[in-house]
Amino acid sequence: MTTEPEKGTSEGVAHQYARRMSQETSVWYMGCLFSVLADSEDTGGRFGLMEMVAPKGLEPSRHVHYRDDEGFYVLEGNVTFYVGAETYEAGPGTFVFLPHGVAHSYTFQTDVVRMLALVAPGGIEKHFQDPRFSEPAKALRLPSPTAEPPNMAILEEMAKDLASYGTEVVGPPGMPE
16 A cells, blocks of 8 residues: 655654544544544554444445555445456455555445445545534444435535545446446
């Protein structure tokens, strides 16, 4: 994985610490629970690490990271990853590497999935903490589901924000069209 720090971070400045999922570091983002275990400020820009809990049906759109590599380690549940033209079935204990420049998406095969998401260099984890798109988690569980469809203006704003991190949305969730 690329480990160069993101521009604008404290290059080379990293301090030791231990952290676990907690309300202080967790947000509800698009119906999922995201907890930042390491952000770019913690690691001198080298990487970001999040623990994610997500329900089936709330998978991300197909997208490409142009600056950062991404890796997922499945802790609970089953996920199908679509990376370029390849498909990977991943259950607990499986790591999937997604290099920058390759379009990818994934779908959940179980009702709930819990996995670690690693990005290198770090930085994009800040998108998930942005109060325009998330809210502090009120508990370490999934938020109550909403029956309302996503607001298209918010989705467009999210796509613009992701673009500022070098990520482009290129299609719907799931298998490439």
